[in-house]
Amino acid sequence: MVFALGLAFFFESQSTTTVLFVRHADAPLVVDGNAGLTPAGALRAEELARVLGDADVVQGVDAIFSSPLRVNQETAAPLARRLNLPVQEFDPKNNRALRKRILRKYKGKIVLVVAEPELIPTVISRLQGSKKVPPMVDGEYDNIYIVSIPWYGKVKTLRLHYGARPGPANGFEQSSPPAPSEG
Secondary structure: OHHHHHHHHHHHHOOOEEEEEEOOOOOOOOOOOOOOOOHHHHHHHHHHHHHHOOOOOOOOOOEEEEOOOHHHHHHHHHHHHHHOOOEEEOOOOOHHHHHHHHHHHOOOOEEEEEOOOOOHHHHHHHOOOOOOOOOOOOOOOOEEEEEEEOOOOOOEEEEEEOOOEOOOOOOOEOOOOOOOOOO
């Protein structure tokens, strides 16, 4: 019995770490440290909170990290409020420290990272995730990258989308259902 409990504890302590990456929600075309989200971005940040608020049926997101940029902080804020978690700031120039912190302190947990779009593929690759993450273009705000890091085995990288897709005319482009086929 003691052996079985010890084995169960070992496997629980070696569980999968999941890191979710998003870039800031919709923002002005020129983003500096003081730029905030657009009204559409504030809605997208709320949608992110809705989507990730109960991501894990048992516990949910365990930690939220954001770079110091205001648009990133504002993107993380609704989920942080919903889950009553602090938004932990990280230095985007030191992604090694971020990786080490996540893998040591949040092993087996779910972590959200809100970062600049050029940083995300680099960090994913350094976590042994996909080396083929496509660069995010201006106006592409709906990606969620999910990196699953098992205690043993291959790291998996998934890309999902949330909220409405940005569109040129009205700020959003709703996807419409396919037309019925005649046949």
